[in-house]
Amino acid sequence: MxxxxxxxxxxxxxxxxxxxxxxxxxxxxxxxxxxxxxxxxxxxxxxxxxxxxxxxxxxxxxxxxxxxxxxxxxxxxxxxxxxxxxxxxxxxxxxxxxxxxxxxxxxxxxxxTLPEIPDVDFAALTVEKMTAEVEDEAVQEALENLAATAQNFEKRRKGSKAKDGDQVTIDFVGKVDGEAFEGGSAEDYPLVLGSGSFIPGFEEQLVGVKEGEEKAVEVTFPEQYQAANLAGKAAVFDVTVKEVAEPKPAEINDELATKYGAEDLEALKGQLRERLAAEYANAARTVTKRNLLDALDEAVSFDLPPSMVEAEANQIAHQLWHEENPDVQGHDHEKIEPTDEHNKLAERRVRLGLLLAEVGQKQEITVSDQEMQQAVFRQAQQYPGQERAFFEFVQKNQQALQQIRAPLFEDKVVDYILELAKIEEKQVSKDDLQKAIEAMDEG
Known part of the structure; x- marks a missing residue:
């Protein structure tokens, strides 16, 4: 040969x-x-x-x-x-x-061919790590949010106009071409204005109504409405307003705590403090990882395979285009040409991806079967009622498995590097931590 x-x-x-x-x-x-x-x-x-x-x-x-x-x-x-x-x-x-x-x-x-990846002295890297304490004000704010979620409604004074966020109790009959249709009627129905639970345009027309008022609400069913016989058709709902009630937050006390499974208010505060601490830690971890990747991107340079950069840039451009055009579900659209910004981001991703893969290979870092199972289980929980179907799909789809494994592998390599790097801790407020996360999203 x-x-x-x-x-x-x-x-x-x-x-x-x-x-x-x-x-x-x-x-x-x-x-x-x-x-x-x-x-x-x-x-x-x-x-x-x-x-x-x-x-x-x-x-x-x-x-x-x-x-x-x-x-x-x-x-x-x-x-x-x-x-x-x-x-x-x-x-x-x-x-x-x-x-x-x-x-x-x-x-x-x-x-x-893949390039030769130069060795990096990770001990020479300096990485900033933010830490934020959970302050009493943050716990109180979380309590108030829970109380708002657990709100009750109190009847407004007779003659008061309904506002956005109020609950109106109504009777209604829906008609198309003057004929009532199945499923279009109800009595004593509690509707929170602004909740979006009715078809578009319905709730907005009830803002300003009063107890005892009768109103004809004119709407058009969406073209993609689930009931095909109503899709795209104009309808009139004859509505009778029986009560107008305003939202009142629940009181912050032991009774509220028991609604959320805590023994008393102090126990609920403790749970909220732990949850907030975990949220802060996750946010700080995200920022620390970004700081490390920034440091690595500056510390290392090598030739990149043009085809990998081109594929990554096309993927970035395509993804961002769909985020800007959420109404386009399929991929039957004009070709999306990557910009200079897309190409620059693609070069960074390919460079760091090759570097982390090389470090992981040299250090024999792997993702265990147990870690994969836990990750698959966490993702399956995002599809309640369809967990079994999700498990079966993942087990038969190597690409899906790789998409789950890749971030696990990357995080383990990042942890390895962070253990070697010089970490500079910086105490910050919750707001500063939030601003750092927002800055990452903008970047």
Missing amino acids: QVTETLNEGLKRGYEITMTAAELDAKVDEKLEAARPEVQMKGFRKGKVPKALLKKQFGKSVLGEAMQEGIDDALKSHFDETGDRPAQQPDVKMTNDEWKEGDDVVVSVSYE
Whole structure:
């Protein structure tokens, strides 16, 4: 097998591999010989068919397989000898399109090799770590939020106009073309204005109504409404307002605490303090990780495979475009061209991704089966009632498994580096920590 280099430019590599007709013929003979013990033909005992007859009968059928195996073996030997690690699947093409049996097989191979990753002295890195204490004011604010969530409604003085956030108790009958439709009527229905629980435009028209008032609410059902017989149709709801009530936060006391499963108010405060401490720690961890990645990005530089950067930039541009155009669900749209900003971000992500992968490999950092199971379980909880379907989907989808494994692996590598780096702790307020998180989102 002859391998000739045709391109060596940066990380780009090109080679021409020639498999002579004799080498291909020997490969075919090898495969036929390996299969002969199991071959049985009329007039011959099993395993005793002459080689020449085997080749005449089955030679052409194993020719393609032998050719593919020969090229694969040559590529494997090439990578073993050169130490090249392709950034993506090599592009392999036959160059002699009019090949016929008896000719040499000539293929061109092109790929981008992964770069040599320089060693980084992690002990020389300085990383800022924010820490924030849970203050009494934050616990009180959390209590007030719980009280607002557990709010009650008190009847307003008769004659008061309903405001956004009020609860109106109503009777209503919905009609399309003057005819009442099934499921469009109710009595003594408590509706919180602004909750968005009714079709668009309904609740807004009840702002300002009074107890005892009758009102015709005109709306149009959405085109994608779940009841096909109503989708896109205009309707009128005859509404009678029976009561207008204003929201009143629940009192912050032991009774509120028991509603949330705590023994008393002090126990609830303790639970809230622990929850806030965990939230602060997670936020601080996110900022610390970003600070470390910034430090690594400045500390290391090496050539990047253009194809990886291009793929990452396209993905970033596509994702951001969909975030800016949430109404477009599919991918049937014009091609999204990456900007300079997208390309710059892609270079950073590829550089740091290759660096962390190299560190993880050298340090033999792995994600255990138990860690994967826990991560899958946490994600499955986001789909209540469909956990089993999610588990089955993940188990059958290697890409989904990789998407779960990748951040776990990255976090373990980050933890390893943080143990070696110099950490400078900085005491900050909750607001400062929040601003740091917001700055990351803007960046």
